[in-house]
Amino acid sequence: MCGIVGAVSERDVQGILLEGLRRLEYRGYDSAGMAVLDGKSAVQRAREVGKVESLAAAIEASPLSGHLGIAHTRWATHGEPSQLNAHPHMSGDRLAIVHNGIIENYQELREELKADGFEFTSQTDTEVVVHLIEKNYRELGKLYDAVKTAVTRLRGAYALAVVHADEPEHMVVCREGSPLVIGVGIGENFIASDQLALLPVTDRFMFLEEGDLADIRRDSIEIHDREGALVDRAVSRFEHSADAAEKGEYRHYMLKEIHEQPRVIKATMEGRVTDSRVLEQALGIEAGELLQDVRHVQIIACGTSYHAGMVARYWIEDLAGVPCSVEVASEFRYRKHVIQKDTLFLCISQSGETADTLAALRQAKKAGFRAALAICNVPGSSLVRESDLVIMTQAGPEIGVASTKAFTTQLTALLIFSLALARKNGLSAEREADIVKALHLVPGQVSDVLALEGEIAEMSERFVEKNHALFLGRGSQFPVAMEGALKLKEISYIHAEAYPAGELKHGPLALVDSEMPVITVAPNNSMAEKLKSNLEEVRARGGELFVFADRAANVKPEENIHVVQLPEVHEITAPIVYTVPLQLLSYHVAVLKGTDVDQPRNLAKSVTVE
Ligand code: G6P
Numbered sequence: 001m002c003g004i005v006g007a008v009s010e011r012d013v014q015g016i017l018l019e020g021l022r023r024l025e026y027r028g029y030d031s032a033g034m035a036v037l038d039g040k041s042a043v044q045r046a047r048e049v050g051k052v053e054s055l056a057a058a059i060e061a062s063p064l065s066g067h068l069g070i071a072h073t074r075w076a077t078h079g080e081p082s083q084l085n086a087h088p089h090m091s092g093d094r095l096a097i098v099h100n101g102i103i104e105n106y107q108e109l110r111e112e113l114k115a116d117g118f119e120f121t122s123q124t125d126t127e128v129v130v131h132l133i134e135k136n137y138r139e140l141g142k143l144y145d146a147v148k149t150a151v152t153r154l155r156g157a158y159a160l161a162v163v164h165a166d167e168p169e170h171m172v173v174c175r176e177g178s179p180l181v182i183g184v185g186i187g188e189n190f191i192a193s194d195q196l197a198l199l200p201v202t203d204r205f206m207f208l209e210e211g212d213l214a215d216i217r218r219d220s221i222e223i224h225d226r227e228g229a230l231v232d233r234a235v236s237r238f239e240h241s242a243d244a245a246e247k248g249e250y251r252h253y254m255l256k257e258i259h260e261q262p263r264v265i266k267a268t269m270e271g272r273v274t275d276s277r278v279l280e281q282a283l284g285i286e287a288g289e290l291l292q293d294v295r296h297v298q299i300i301a302c303g304t305s306y307h308a309g310m311v312a313r314y315w316i317e318d319l320a321g322v323p324c325s326v327e328v329a330s331e332f333r334y335r336k337h338v339i340q341k342d343t344l345f346l347c348i349s350q351s352g353e354t355a356d357t358l359a360a361l362r363q364a365k366k367a368g369f370r371a372a373l374a375i376c377n378v379p380g381s382s383l384v385r386e387s388d389l390v391i392m393t394q395a396g397p398e399i400g401v402a403s404t405k406a407f408t409t410q411l412t413a414l415l416i417f418s419l420a421l422a423r424k425n426g427l428s429a430e431r432e433a434d435i436v437k438a439l440h441l442v443p444g445q446v447s448d449v450l451a452l453e454g455e456i457a458e459m460s461e462r463f464v465e466k467n468h469a470l471f472l473g474r475g476s477q478f479p480v481a482m483e484g485a486l487k488l489k490e491i492s493y494i495h496a497e498a499y500p501a502g503e504l505k506h507g508p509l510a511l512v513d514s515e516m517p518v519i520t521v522a523p524n525n526s527m528a529e530k531l532k533s534n535l536e537e538v539r540a541r542g543g544e545l546f547v548f549a550d551r552a553a554n555v556k557p558e559e560n561i562h563v564v565q566l567p568e569v570h571e572i573t574a575p576i577v578y579t580v581p582l583q584l585l586s587y588h589v590a591v592l593k594g595t596d597v598d599q600p601r602n603l604a605k606s607v608t609v610e
Contacts, residue, residue, distance in 0.1 A: 004024075018055070020198060034055065034070070078123055078125045079122060089124065103126070147213065159176075173191050174211075277429070305410060319421075319572075321422075348410055377406050407483060448567045460585055471496060472520045476575045513541065519547075544560045
């Protein structure tokens with residue numbers, strides 16, 4: 001999950017590449033590098049450990065100049081973050097490459113290339129690719145042919161961009177398992193790991209298919225598919241405005257994205273619900289017929305998206321009465337699983353490029369199921385293209401590594417889906433109308449929660465010195481607690497765990513003392529009374545409680561009980577609303593701790609490797 005960007009133009013490309021890297025930094029940020037060609041000399045290269053700004057400083061001190069270039073921001077997999085391991089990698093001084101992904105058979109290739117006399121300067125898997133291309137180039141004399149032959153030897157996942165000083169008018173790119181998009185300009189063309197990187201220079205994009213190999217020149221783009229046939233890939237326009245990817249007045253992307261939630265939740269509902277019912281056609285023309293056949297739902301996802309799936313299970317089983325299983329993709333893909341023919345295989349992914357989620361889908365396809373539904377935020381992503389039905393969340397670009405608006409829009413889409421499925425399974429029009437009406441209230445309720453930010457920020461001061469935290473919830477609020485714990489650990493580095501409150505007495509209660517803050521999401525739902533008994537169990541052990549509850553839940557602030565009063569919400573939509581104060585809490589704890597909120601250590605936004 002590194003980020004790659006490339007440009008071929010009449011103008012100098014250094015600035016375009018640097019801006020592209022800044023926009024891709026969410027994908028990885030332990031080192032960055034750039035290679036530029038001017039058609040005269042050998043490849044000019046700069047590589048720096050650290051964030052893109054370190055590279056920017058180095059380039060400012062000694063600029064690169066040329067009309068063709070490739071650049072990379074790295075998230076280390078093979079080899080520590082160091083200058084030698086940073087991309088672009090080179091073979092000799094004329095061939096350079098950037099790579100996103102993992103080459104699984106790199107050891108074997110490395111031995112072979114060493115025996116051929118190639119010297120390795122890094123610990124990366126990528127370096128085998130550049131030497132392999134060089135080896136083929138020596139035989140074939142053409143960069144395109146050399147790359148085409150080399151990739152037949154690679155196993156694993158890759159998006160590659162390759163340039164050679166002897167052919168300074170073009171770059172050769174390909175993808176297999178890692179994302180790559182071509183930005184179409186006028187008299188100039190670009191490539192990148194995602195569209196955001198290129199928004200300052202174009203809004204027209206072509207998506208490469210798996211196995212595609214492309215020759216990119218200033219005035220032409222030629223793409224061949226895996227079989228070698230010349231193919232056309234449609235050009236589409238980027239749907240969101242360029243400034244959707246800017247931070248604006250906010251100190252961090254994460255805060256901006258938290259505050260965008262009322263708008264994007266509404267956008268995700270648009271065209272999919274009337275004031276009292278769900279429009280199933282909005283899920284796709286075939287949706288009606290297809291949902292009729294579904295007897296089981298298998299949800300697959302990773303990270304925050306997995307938590308959205310956990311919430312959806314409550315809705316699907318409660319509203320539709322259809323059995324639903326939820327599993328993290330990295331587990332599902334590596335175990336023997338049984339998939340029934342009438343299963344709807346539902347993948348949830350913000351990026352649509354998460355390697356484990358895609359692998360699980362591809363595997364399950366072999367086993368056979370009724371259809372695949374994707375809940376995704378990135379149009380044109382691999383997941384979208386490989387699924388039968390798609391519900392796009394309308395979150396807009398999410399830059400903060402810790403997911404916020406993607407999660408609440410996933411929940412919105414999942415509730416709409418659950419209602420559509422439930423209608424096929426006997427949900428009454430009254431209950432549907434009741435829930436749809438509640439859904440229409442959610443954007444306003446989220447705004448009300450955002451208005452509590454000051455109070456939550458004040459509360460966050462009590463967490464700064466803590467090393468651990470426990471999150472509790474019951475029913476569909478349990479996954480909300482899990483998401484709250486994930487947010488806190490991701491950005492503030494405080495160890496946090498979530499438990500279904502009823503499990504407290506089976507273990508975690510042993511940890512409760514004055515040093516262990518316990519955060520509880522407690523809407524006044526059918527589980528409220530039971531939850532309150534769990535809170536008493538904590539209090540009796542001297543634990544400090546932080547309770548997010550509505551007025552009707554009737555939890556009174558007392559010594560060691562801090563209560564943030566939330567709006568009264570429908571039990572079904574409560575998980576969406578109750579997520580938001582936990583996002584704000586984590587955000588403010590992280591700000592007080594001075595961590596890198598948008599780019600927490602060791603993490604990446606889009607995990608396109610295993
Ligand atoms: C990474 C991100 C998380 C995200 C997860 C799944 O771990 O840091 O924020 O939830 O990947 O990503 P996806 O794009 O599939 O939702």
